[in-house]
Amino acid sequence: MPGPFIEDAQIEHARKLAEEIVNPIFDLIRRNTTVSTERTVLRFFGISGAGARGVPLANLMVDKLKAAGVLNKGAAYWYGRALQLGARSPLEAVERLTALPTDKLGPLSPEQEHTLREEVRAEARAAMDDLKARIAQRNALREQFPMSPAPHKYVIVATGNIYDDVDQARAAAQAGADVIAVIRSTAQSLLDYVPHGATTEGYGGTYATQENFRIMREALDDESRKLKRYIQLTNYSSGLCMSEIAFCAAYEKLDMLLNDAMYGILFRDINMRRTFIDQYFSRRICALAGIIINTGEDNYITTADAYDAAHTVIASQFINECFAKRAGLKDWQLGIGHSYEIDPYRDDTLLLELSQAMLVRRCFPDAPLKYMPPTKHKETDIFFSHAYDVMADLVAIWTRQGIQLLGMMTEAMHTPLLADRYVALKSASYIHRAARGIDEEFTVREDGKIANRAREVFGKAMQLLQECRDEGMVAAIGKGHFGDVKRSETGGKGLDGVLEKAPDYFNPFLELLEAA
Amino acid sequence: MVKPSKQIIRPYGDRRDDGVVQLSFTLPVPLSEKAKEAAAVFTKKMGFTDVKVAAAERAADNYTFFVIYARSGMYLDYAEIDVPEVIVKKMSFDDLNAFIKEKVGRRIVVFGACTGTDTHTVGIDAILNMKGYAGDYGLERYPWFEAFNLGSQVPNEELIKKALAKNADAILVSQVVTQRDVHKDNSRQFIEVAKAAGIHGKVQLLLGGPRVDHKLALELGFDAGFGPGTKPSDVANYIVHALLKKQGKEPQDMHYQGEPK
Numbered sequence: 195m196p197g198p199f200i201e202d203a204q205i206e207h208a209r210k211l212a213e214e215i216v217n218p219i220f221d222l223i224r225r226n227t228t229v230s231t232e233r234t235v236l237r238f239f240g241i242s243g244a245g246a247r248g249v250p251l252a253n254l255m256v257d258k259l260k261a262a263g264v265l266n267k268g269a270a271y272w273y274g275r276a277l278q279l280g281a282r283s284p285l286e287a288v289e290r291l292t293a294l295p296t297d298k299l300g301p302l303s304p305e306q307e308h309t310l311r312e313e314v315r316a317e318a319r320a321a322m323d324d325l326k327a328r329i330a331q332r333n334a335l336r337e338q339f340p341m342s343p344a345p346h347k348y349v350i351v352a353t354g355n356i357y358d359d360v361d362q363a364r365a366a367a368q369a370g371a372d373v374i375a376v377i378r379s380t381a382q383s384l385l386d387y388v389p390h391g392a393t394t395e396g397y398g399g400t401y402a403t404q405e406n407f408r409i410m411r412e413a414l415d416d417e418s419r420k421l422k423r424y425i426q427l428t429n430y431s432s433g434l435c436m437s438e439i440a441f442c443a444a445y446e447k448l449d450m451l452l453n454d455a456m457y458g459i460l461f462r463d464i465n466m467r468r469t470f471i472d473q474y475f476s477r478r479i480c481a482l483a484g485i486i487i488n489t490g491e492d493n494y495i496t497t498a499d500a501y502d503a504a505h506t507v508i509a510s511q512f513i514n515e516c517f518a519k520r521a522g523l524k525d526w527q528l529g530i531g532h533s534y535e536i537d538p539y540r541d542d543t544l545l546l547e548l549s550q551a552m553l554v555r556r557c558f559p560d561a562p563l564k565y566m567p568p569t570k571h572k573e574t575d576i577f578f579s580h581a582y583d584v585m586a587d588l589v590a591i592w593t594r595q596g597i598q599l600l601g602m603m604t605e606a607m608h609t610p611l612l613a614d615r616y617v618a619l620k621s622a623s624y625i626h627r628a629a630r631g632i633d634e635e636f637t638v639r640e641d642g643k644i645a646n647r648a649r650e651v652f653g654k655a656m657q658l659l660q661e662c663r664d665e666g667m668v669a670a671i672g673k674g675h676f677g678d679v680k681r682s683e684t685g686g687k688g689l690d691g692v693l694e695k696a697p698d699y700f701n702p703f704l705e706l707l708e709a710a
Numbered sequence: 711m712v713k714p715s716k717q718i719i720r721p722y723g724d725r726r727d728d729g730v731v732q733l734s735f736t737l738p739v740p741l742s743e744k745a746k747e748a749a750a751v752f753t754k755k756m757g758f759t760d761v762k763v764a765a766a767e768r769a770a771d772n773y774t775f776f777v778i779y780a781r782s783g784m785y786l787d788y789a790e791i792d793v794p795e796v797i798v799k800k801m802s803f804d805d806l807n808a809f810i811k812e813k814v815g816r817r818i819v820v821f822g823a824c825t826g827t828d829t830h831t832v833g834i835d836a837i838l839n840m841k842g843y844a845g846d847y848g849l850e851r852y853p854w855f856e857a858f859n860l861g862s863q864v865p866n867e868e869l870i871k872k873a874l875a876k877n878a879d880a881i882l883v884s885q886v887v888t889q890r891d892v893h894k895d896n897s898r899q900f901i902e903v904a905k906a907a908g909i910h911g912k913v914q915l916l917l918g919g920p921r922v923d924h925k926l927a928l929e930l931g932f933d934a935g936f937g938p939g940t941k942p943s944d945v946a947n948y949i950v951h952a953l954l955k956k957q958g959k960e961p962q963d964m965h966y967q968g969e970p971k
Contacts, residue, residue: 364770364771365769365770365771365772365773366770368770368771369769369770380832380836380843380844381831381832381835381836384831384832384835398843398844460840461839461840461841462839462841463839463859496847496851497840497847497851569845605845606845611736612736612769612770612773612775613734613735613736613769613773613775616767616769616770616773616775617775620767677840678853679840679850687861
């Protein structure tokens with residue numbers, strides 16, 4: 195571990211502040227549900243199909259319940275009612291329920307209500323057992339074919355066509371990649387539904403669908419067996435369907451998800467309440483499924499200046515960690531995000547980047563961490579760009595990053611060519627091999643540039659946390675403290691999908707996940 | 711006009727006119743002697759001579775990556791290269807921000823929305839939102855732009871009212887749905903509202919969408935139109951130059967790279 199730089203007590207204090215910041219948001223989370231949370235409940239029950247024109251059945255059913263003004267009792271309750279009406283399959287349940295006139299949806303007798311809930315709970319437990327069995331299969335494969343030592347080399351595929359993605363992903367795995375990320379189609383995060391089926395056309399990426407997840411995981415399982423090295427798969431649980439994507443990913447045995455408590459609010463202009471509620475349920479699912487989340491603090495310093503805003507990254511990491519822990523995630527599941535983004539034409543940037551990465555490591559000693567490469571100051575001179583990426587490789591191994599997204603020399607130009615990934619993987623492997631253990635050989639002087647900079651950044655992060663605690667998270671975001679982006683509590687997309695829970699709200703999956 | 715004299719040039723590697731070129735590419739075959747020869751043949755087919763396959767690497771089971779040095783017999787007369795007067799190059803994110811700071815001296819206010827019945831925010835989000843499009847940052851990310859994205863299904867009247875309240879320099883109208891030319895009808899209505907509000911010809915009015923081009927936008931009464939493939943930086947550069955022209959800080963006939971045509 196590089197240097198103490200700061201006292202343990204200061205780090206404990208930062209955690210306490212984060213908890214006080216997050217506490218009031220949990221009132222909001224407890225009181226409300228969202229259309230996407232309710233759709234996730236239906237997906238748990240196996241309602242994963244789509245109706246006419248590809249509209250997911252979960253959307254059809256939830257929209258109908260919302261229009262009838264009864265969704266606040268929970269989709270699970272109405273699923274139970276549909277079963278009581280004699281539905282024999284999830285599809286039939288949807289059909290029966292969406293055909294009912296609103297006045298037929300009044301309460302049953304207390305005994306009937308009780309029985310209904312017990313029946314639905316029993317079914318929920320069965321669905322949960324099914325999910326757990328699938329996750330156990332994934333874990334068995336992971337044990338059979340252990341992964342390479344960290345940092346796990348993470349590369350992106352983004353062809354728009356899931357079958358082309360499979361070819362690229364297999365090639366990347368053969369060239370040494372440990373984690374494959376399939377980038378989503380542009381603006382999928384703003385869709386209030388999860389598209390259905392295998393897809394072959396996307397813009398800037400490939401749609402995240404349950405079937406696409408299945409196709410890619412199957413290919414990577416096959417590749418893992420061939421290479422005798424488990425290859426991880428990741429996707430994006432962000433936007434308006436955080437928890438639905440988390441469920442699809444858990445069910446299809448994904449290993450990681452990009453999942454941030456605030457990214458959607460700041461960078462996608464998704465409503466704050468919607469995001470805070472959705473992130474909780476999505477993280478509960480990740481906690482159960484042993485999915486590693488990747489947080490998105492690296493984005494702050496692509497908008498704000500990486501040197502000036504370094505402390506916002508640290509402050510946000512404590513907040514993200516707190517949200518994650520409250521949702522049951524363990525330290526090993528926290529791919530806390532940060533990046534190598536300081537303007538390379540400044541002096542001392544290697545020292546500054548080391549300082550920042552060492553500080554993150556110091557604050558989160560047991561988390562894998564997720565290190566991101568330079569993007570903002572990338573140049574189209576691919577030879578310089580490649581050298582620039584290699585410096586990030588060095589910082590990653592020096593600070594024992596668990597997950598490292600590799601920079602591409604063509605970053606500023608186009609989605610990576612097959613050879614770009616190969617070149618990045620070859621040199622990252624070299625640097626990791628060459629410098630493993632370097633942190634144990636060199637101690638960082640407590641009175642030098644690295645330590646002083648770490649103390650300065652941490653001090654500012656504490657001030658910001660203090661301010662967020664005193665004024666509240668909502669006000670802090672409103673002032674543009676994170677990523678220089680200002681958002682209001684009632685602005686952004688998706689607020690109309692937030693509903694206050696009825697007193698008899700019912701969600702057996704949340705009960706099971708919270709009890710787990 | 712005197713025609714300039716000839717100036718023959720070739721690529722320069724180590725010595726003048728050696729014609730040395732470096733290439734790299736991938737072939738979808740496993741690494742082998744045959745694959746190397748295939749790379750050499752491919753390079754010769756492109757007209758190169760003295761082909762040296764410097765590196766042939768197994769990029770994956772069925773892909774080989776090559777780095778090649780070769781010579782080209784081609785030459786050209788530099789004097790005959792005719793590039794239309796691109797006076798200003800398209801500026802990068804940092805350069806453009808610095809340029810606004812220096813020339814305009816304040817943040818440029820931009821409003822945008824997908825107006826009428828259109829619910830598709832993909833276009834306006836790509837141009838305005840932080841994240842941007844294809845690695846090109848949206849206007850929200852530029853510190854020297856103050857960008858407001860009002861989203862979709864915004865009435866034309868409301869967009870103009872809100873833009874007026876903040877003294878907007880530019881208003882962006884996005885139109886994605888084009889069934890029965892609804893985008894043209896709605897765009898015409900926008901221009902009528904703009905004229906009634908007295909901002910036509912004063913505030914920059916820009917139209918964007920997959921079926922929009924500059925010519926159509928001009929016909930409809932907008933100042934500029936942006937079609938498919940437009941990046942946020944194209945729009946940002948346009949707005950800055952158009953504003954400087956309006957303020958008389960740049961000549962009316964000044965041209966720059968990537969301006970809508």
